[in-house]
Amino acid sequence: MSDQRPRYEQQMSEVFQRTQQFEKKRLDFFKEMFDEYEKVLDLNNNPMLKKMHDDYQQALQMHDSQQDITWWDQNYGSHIKYEFFERLPN
Template sequence: MLKDLVNELERCSKSLQLKTNRVVWLESVKAIEKLAERTDDIADNIKKNVIDELVNYKKFSYDKSFRHVKKAKDEAKVAYHHTSGKLHRAKRAEDITSSDVSSSDEEKNKAKSCVDRYEKEKEKCKNVYAKLINDMESKKSAYQGEMFKILGRADDFERKRLEHFKLMFTALQQVTSIENDTRHTEMLEKFQRAISKHNADSDIEFFNKNYGCETRTKWPDFEDVHQ
């Protein structure tokens, strides 16, 4: 955004600007470029010192093992029910084919083969689903015990979490602070030097001498039409 502003100001500076006004314009553009650089640095530092740190804290501070098992169990459940549905439709198709006197032996065998395949697939999904349920059941008591421990440590955990947020707020304040940024001081000095050069009277005098009433212009003589 700031870089776009700098480019637009540079483009505008090519229009008819005279003497000190043009000088101040161009030097102000150069001063703003420092602000654009700092804005990019702020964005980079916020990502590195704040956002990435929050992501890492979440990654290493929360246990995912039980949730991972639950997710796998839910996926296995969906697969099992999906396969059961396909088996049900295959059996209906087989019943229709078997009762249809016009069906060939090849069609009947194909329908039966489809049923057999889905029965095996269903059984496989059922076994996976059942195993994951058993895994969850076997881990439930340990998980509950761990949860009670976590609840017992809740105050310490929450204190550490909030203290980490305080560190992040401090980091955010530091990366957005301008007091110690030399470019900020440099930008202010450039602005002050540029603005001090601005002189409206000098620009008007320059215009009059080169383009206005003080130019040596030979005005044409006009004949009197009545003579």
């Protein structure tokens, strides 16, 4: 089993990288859709809606999708140490 580990880790690293690319696209798409939604929303007639919108927009602008992906990789990704399992004697 240990002889298969490097190949397994390489394959899982490739899968993880594809997933990270997809997640970055998803996060960026969400920001773009919010910007488009904002264009059709009439915020001038509803102060509460305008405040909610402004707060949400500020939070979105502060969010960095690449930083989010990097954090996830460092905490849960392919660079963490895996546990080593030993066979129990019969």
